[in-house]
Amino acid sequence: MKPSGVPRPRSQFRFGIVVSLFNRSVTSRLLASCLDGLARQGVKRSAIEVVKVPGAFEIPLVARTMAATGRFDAIICLGAVIRGETPHFDYICAETTRGIGQVALETGIPVIFGVLTTETVSQAVERADPSTFDRGGAAAKAAVQMAKVMKRFGKTTPPKEGWALSRRWNKPPSGH
């Protein structure tokens, strides 16, 4: 066991965070605890880029754009979709979930799903609260874990279609 008080080694990983502003009182908590979680794992603030978007529906496009830069080892998506009186909730949830999953598969970059989908505001607040469910902190942990997992495989062969999006796969082999 490491003696307490010994600082963790600095992480070399870089992370992109896309956070939606809709239900901002909840998403700002998610963002704060996610940044906290990354810091606790040795990630410098300068290794994190945060981009804000209007709502959860806009997250996948920005996540894909960030992933395609090749600058990040993982992208973390944070948002809060809370059921209202209309079926809007179901459409937003379905599109956001599908889009976020698609970004990871298309680019080969891990994309973390930190979007809350709840019935009520109080459920969302509880999930964002670092002293209870701490979904922001959990997203940070998952991002570091996935960055490590994918590093094990190095640069893998991209499929014929799909990963062409990512600059990471488009770099010429070294020596060329």
Ligand code: INI
């Ligand atoms: N966006 C959210 O992030 N959460 C919600 O709960 C929500 N609701 O309920 O409507 C929501 N809607 C906005 C949507 O994500 C888009 O920003 C908007 O439709 C513009 O494209």
